[in-house]
Amino acid sequence: MNAVTPFEYDARTFGVDYFNPDDYLIAPLRRAAANGQDLHIRVAGQGELLLQGSRGEYFAEVDDMAAFLTISPELAEVKVYAAGNGITSPSTGRNIDELMWQVAFYASGGRLMHGCYRDDVVELEQWPNLSRLPHTPNTMRIAALLARRPTSISLAARLLKIEPAEIYQFYSAARTAGIAKPVNRPTEEPKLEPHRQQTLLSSLLKKIASL
Numbered sequence: 001m002n003a004v005t006p007f008e009y010d011a012r013t014f015g016v017d018y019f020n021p022d023d024y025l026i027a028p029l030r031r032a033a034a035n036g037q038d039l040h041i042r043v044a045g046q047g048e049l050l051l052q053g054s055r056g057e058y059f060a061e062v063d064d065m066a067a068f069l070t071i072s073p074e075l076a077e078v079k080v081y082a083a084g085n086g087i088t089s090p091s092t093g094r095n096i097d098e099l100m101w102q103v104a105f106y107a108s109g110g111r112l113m114h115g116c117y118r119d120d121v122v123e124l125e126q127w128p129n130l131s132r133l134p135h136t137p138n139t140m141r142i143a144a145l146l147a148r149r150p151t152s153i154s155l156a157a158r159l160l161k162i163e164p165a166e167i168y169q170f171y172s173a174a175r176t177a178g179i180a181k182p183v184n185r186p187t188e189e190p191k192l193e194p195h196r197q198q199t200l201l202s203s204l205l206k207k208i209a210s211l
Contacts, residue, residue, distance in 0.1 A: 047062035
């Protein structure tokens with residue numbers, strides 16, 4: 001029988017299926033982005049991804065983003081290098097916020113991310129670019145409601161007559177992307193220490209530099 005952690009006794013978490021972002025690539029990606037670092041991730045047989053925190057962009061050579069972004073960090077080769085180390089990428093990448101939405105959306109799978117609660121009254125500060133982002137059938141309705149007026153995610157599910165899992169997935173993705181926040185409680189994001197820098201040589205960087 002598994003031990004129950006103190007977190008699971010919190011009334012705000014009762015009956016909710018949660019996931020820990022530290023179990024996914026969310027953690028290293030957020031650390032790099034928060035500190036303006038450049039991060040290279042390689043997963044054997046799945047592809048490579050370059051996050052340039054110094055430019056707010058990312059580049060991906062990945063066949064299946066859902067499978068790639070839900071891999072355990074322990075199974076990925078993750079390297080960090082100093083910005084401005086001579087490797088340049090003249091082409092324009094995708095915005096990091098889109099990557100953050102994707103990694104939390106896929107990791108969630110209908111679960112709520114640790115640090116988010118079902119009684120959070122959520123305000124959507126920016127509309128997600130749904131033409132480029134993974135979403136559920138009711139994502140647009142959720143966004144419209146939260147953009148119009150801050151609403152608790154439990155109430156939003158009832159108002160929209162949808163499963164809470166859709167709200168949980170939306171909130172986890174939007175919170176990680178930095179476009180949604182709870183307005184009924186103070187939120188102090190933990191300080192994310194920078195990664196240790198490493199020398200980075202990769203086929204992806206060579207490909208980008210040659211564009």
